[in-house]
Amino acid sequence: MTVAEYERKFSDLSRFAHHLVDTEVKKSRRFRNGLRPEIRNVLSGQGLATLAETYERAEEVAASLAMDVPKQREEQKSTVGKTNISLRLERPT
Numbered sequence: 001m002t003v004a005e006y007e008r009k010f011s012d013l014s015r016f017a018h019h020l021v022d023t024e025v026k027k028s029r030r031f032r033n034g035l036r037p038e039i040r041n042v043l044s045g046q047g048l049a050t051l052a053e054t055y056e057r058a059e060e061v062a063a064s065l066a067m068d069v070p071k072q073r074e075e076q077k078s079t080v081g082k083t084n085i086s087l088r089l090e091r092p093t
Contacts, residue, residue, distance in 0.1 A: 003035070003058045010034065027051040032058070038065060 001009075010031055014021045021027040028051050032043050035058055042061045048054040 003039070003055065003062045006034065007031070007055050024050045028054040031055065 014027070014030075021030055028048055031051055031054050032040055032048070035043070039058050039061045043054065043057055046057065048057055
């Protein structure tokens, strides 16, 4: 699920639990806690006070992570087919 899809779902569902998201700080915290761990970890400790700030920053982080994926795949491709040879020396018996 993308950050935008999650934000839409979060907004729709928050109508049913208004007491859990009745302030901007609560909305921001709840939204952040529902994000994928790799995004949530980057956002933790940034002091984002509103849902809009948190959403915007989460989109930036998700985009950055998506840019890193092709790099990782390219690195994996460059090692495919290369053999890692290790020699094991046996002691004479």
